[in-house]
Amino acid sequence: MNTFPALIKRERWEHPAFWIVPAAFAGFVLLSALMAVSTALYQFGFPGTDIREFAAEAITIAAEDRRQLLRMGLLSLAVPFNIFLVGLMFFYALGSLYDDRRDRSILFWKSLPVSDVETVMSKFATALVLAPLMTFAVIVVVHLLALVVGAGIVLAAGGEGWYLVFDPIAVGYTWAMLLWGLLAQSLVFMPFVAWLMLASAWAKKAPFLWAVVPPAAVMMLEAWFFRDSHLALWIGNRIDKALPMAFQMSERGFSVRAHGEDVFVEGALQMRFDLLWSYELWSGVVISAVLLVGAVWLRRYRAEAE
Amino acid sequence: MTALIKAKGLRKHYGTVRALDDVSFEIQPGRIVGLIGPNGAGKTTALKAILGLAHFDGELEVLGFDPRKQRHRMMQEVCFIADVATLPRWMRVHQAISFVEAVHPRFRRERAEHFLSRTEIRRDSKIKALSKGMVTQLHLALVMAIDARLLVLDEPTLGLDILYRKEFYTNLLNDYFDAERTIIVTTHQVEEIEKILTDLMFIHHGRIVLNEPMENLENRFAEVMVASDRVAEARALNPIHEREVFGKRLFIFDGVERSRVAALGELRTPSVTDLFVAKLQGVTA
Numbered sequence: 001m002n003t004f005p006a007l008i009k010r011e012r013w014e015h016p017a018f019w020i021v022p023a024a025f026a027g028f029v030l031l032s033a034l035m036a037v038s039t040a041l042y043q044f045g046f047p048g049t050d051i052r053e054f055a056a057e058a059i060t061i062a063a064e065d066r067r068q069l070l071r072m073g074l075l076s077l078a079v080p081f082n083i084f085l086v087g088l089m090f091f092y093a094l095g096s097l098y099d100d101r102r103d104r105s106i107l108f109w110k111s112l113p114v115s116d117v118e119t120v121m122s123k124f125a126t127a128l129v130l131a132p133l134m135t136f137a138v139i140v141v142v143h144l145l146a147l148v149v150g151a152g153i154v155l156a157a158g159g160e161g162w163y164l165v166f167d168p169i170a171v172g173y174t175w176a177m178l179l180w181g182l183l184a185q186s187l188v189f190m191p192f193v194a195w196l197m198l199a200s201a202w203a204k205k206a207p208f209l210w211a212v213v214p215p216a217a218v219m220m221l222e223a224w225f226f227r228d229s230h231l232a233l234w235i236g237n238r239i240d241k242a243l244p245m246a247f248q249m250s251e252r253g254f255s256v257r258a259h260g261e262d263v264f265v266e267g268a269l270q271m272r273f274d275l276l277w278s279y280e281l282w283s284g285v286v287i288s289a290v291l292l293v294g295a296v297w298l299r300r301y302r303a304e305a306e
Numbered sequence: 307m308t309a310l311i312k313a314k315g316l317r318k319h320y321g322t323v324r325a326l327d328d329v330s331f332e333i334q335p336g337r338i339v340g341l342i343g344p345n346g347a348g349k350t351t352a353l354k355a356i357l358g359l360a361h362f363d364g365e366l367e368v369l370g371f372d373p374r375k376q377r378h379r380m381m382q383e384v385c386f387i388a389d390v391a392t393l394p395r396w397m398r399v400h401q402a403i404s405f406v407e408a409v410h411p412r413f414r415r416e417r418a419e420h421f422l423s424r425t426e427i428r429r430d431s432k433i434k435a436l437s438k439g440m441v442t443q444l445h446l447a448l449v450m451a452i453d454a455r456l457l458v459l460d461e462p463t464l465g466l467d468i469l470y471r472k473e474f475y476t477n478l479l480n481d482y483f484d485a486e487r488t489i490i491v492t493t494h495q496v497e498e499i500e501k502i503l504t505d506l507m508f509i510h511h512g513r514i515v516l517n518e519p520m521e522n523l524e525n526r527f528a529e530v531m532v533a534s535d536r537v538a539e540a541r542a543l544n545p546i547h548e549r550e551v552f553g554k555r556l557f558i559f560d561g562v563e564r565s566r567v568a569a570l571g572e573l574r575t576p577s578v579t580d581l582f583v584a585k586l587q588g589v590t591a
Contacts, residue, residue, distance in 0.1 A: 006408030013401050014394070105394035108445075110359060112409050113381040301361060 003114060007122035008130060015092060018131050021084050022138035029077075030145060037153070067170035068268045074174040075269065077146060078139045082185070085135040089127050089189070093196035096123040097299055098207045116299040120197065120292060127193045132182035139178060143171065177247075180271050184246035187275065188238050191284045194291035201298035238280060245275035310335045310456060310488050311356060316364035318351055318512075325351040326362060327512035335455070336485040338502055341492045342582055343509035349492045352509065353460050356490070357386055369455055382411060385449045386458035393441055395434035399427055406448050418451035421481070439470035446474060450482045457482070459491040463498075471495065475502055500578045508585050515585050528559045529576035530567050540570050547584030558584045 012018065061069070097120070100106040109119065151165040186193075199211035215231060222228045250268045275281055309332040318326040325348045333339055343349045354360035358373030358380065366373060371380035393402065399422075406413050422429075425443045433441060442463065449457065463471040479502055483489060493499055506523070508516035518526065531554050532540045540557045541548070543566065547558040558576050559567055567573060576584065 003409045006405055009408075010401075010405055013398075014396055100394065103395060104389065104392050107386075107388040107392040108394060110357075111381070111386045111388070112406065113378060113411075114409050115378040301359075 011126040018134040022081050022135045025084055026138050026142045067167055070170040071174045074143050078178055081135055081139055089131050093127045093193045094200055094207050096197055097201035098203055116296050120296045120299055128186040132186055177271055184275055187281055188242040191287040194288035198291045198295045201295040242280040245278055248272045312367045314365040316362055318362040324512040329514055331517055335488050337504045338489045339505040339507055340499055340503040341507050347509045348512040349509055353458055383454050384456045385452050385454040387445055387462045388460045393433050393445055397433050399431050400429040410452055412453040414451050418447050421447035421450055439466050457489045461493055496578050510586050524575045527576050528564055528567050529574045530557050530570050531572045532557055532570045536570050
């Protein structure tokens with residue numbers, strides 16, 4: 001039996017948005033970049049002075065600095081994709097245990113020997129692992145295309161392009177950082193996703209309101225009656241404090257030559273793994289477990305009142 | 307022979323409404339049981355209890371399992387089609403086949419393919435693009451490809467046109483049903499399944515008002531058309547139902563010897579529909 005992979009595959013079939021949304025955004029990014037490049041070529045001719053200078057200077061930069069530069073470029077290209085990913089995760093979790101009750105297909109799923117624990121866990125894993133991996137795959141494709149275009153331009157400008165750009169150490173490290181970043185984000189967001197799934201399993205209508213109104217009400221009551229904001233702080237802290245535990249700035253900065261001048265960049269982003277044994281992570285795991293037990297229980301019996 | 311389903315003292319209420327009021331019954335293997343009742347009588351609640359989809363009080367054993375605690379294990383040998391069109395609309399036909407194959411140890415893909423090859427259903431169609439009749443054909447093909455001991459059908463042909471309805475039950479009888487399997491079916495179209503049932507169960511206000519093998523109906527119930535001058539004689543035999551048809555009076559008797567009522571007029575075995583009305587309405591003018 002391979003129930004769990006089949007359940008994950010089912011989610012992938014049901015939600016092509018996991019790759020369509022980042023792919024559409026990637027198309028938009030690549031198209032904008034091509035337009036920018038072609039405009040520049042039209043205005044300044046080819047190869048322009050800038051490109052020729054860059055091609056000539058790129059080789060003079062120390063290998064380690066060049067890698068840092070490449071990493072920064074590739075990472076900043078990846079960041080906007082994460083905004084879409086977070087949106088996808090949010091709406092997926094919100095509908096995960098609600099949509100099939102609304103269209104009654106839950107009666108089909110429940111006619112098969114799949115336990116509610118397996119179902120709920122497959123959806124939890126889909127939000128936290130499958131969705132980020134699909135976005136990661138799209139980003140990798142975007143990176144490769146960007147590198148091909150970049151190398152092509154440099155080569156055409158007479159520089160020794162391709163080996164500067166296709167630096168396996170830099171590219172590989174970037175991808176490792178991206179994967180770790182996405183995983184860290186999922187670890188931090190775990191209780192949020194579990195909460196959304198609980199609201200999704202609970203709601204007979206409007207899961208969005210069930211997900212948003214209770215925490216908002218708690219925050220307001222806290223503020224009015226106790227002049228306090230534990231919940232808001234707790235949520236804010238997860239985002240502010242937990243993610244920095246996955247990355248740090250290196251002590252050693254690097255310098256880059258641009259337009260004949262040295263530009264010094266202070267520090268470079270590095271991975272760190274303090275998150276894995278942090279209070280923030282493990283309290284989140286415990287809270288998620290409690291919320292998921294509730295979601296499983298609701299999944300078991302919520303269909304009955306129809 | 308051990309019963310496939312043993313229910314004893316099932317109770318369930320929604321607020322003040324008793325959906326199941328001390329219900330007890332047994333279902334033997336190799337039977338096709340028609341569970342008949344008006345809307346809100348408790349049919350669906352009874353089925354949900356059997357399928358482990360609802361809380362209830364009382365003792366219930368399905369294939370030796372407690373549906374409340376061992377649902378997961380039980381569902382390997384139980385199939386159900388609840389209502390029409392519960393197949394997920396976004397799924398493609400080949401995905402539905404692959405999914406069931408992956409999660410169900412008793413599913414045989416060749417059988418599903420065989421049943422589907424008799425239909426016009428294309429493997430790459432999305433379910434939402436299929437007609438209602440085709441969705442039912444697909445669902446039935448998936449279910450018949452599972453080697454299960456109990457099949458529960460809750461209004462499986464609701465809203466289908468007559469050709470599909472007929473074909474549904476024909477396929478079920480010819481290609482699926484055998485002495486090892488049991489089918490429980492609820493439907494509003496009683497006339498259509500009357501001939502395939504082996505057992506009849508009426509449920510009303512959460513109680514079982516009739517539970518009888520079909521072959522016993524003939525001995526137990528009699529329907530007589532009585533001319534107006536012998537009505538008093540008929541009434542004296544405690545009919546369970548009486549109504550006027552074409553100027554004559556029609557009586558239904560329960561447990562009265564046929565020889566005693568045969569003299570009163572034209573004697574028949576009541577249809578399931580008439581019996582249903584008789585049992586539920588009782589004696590009305």
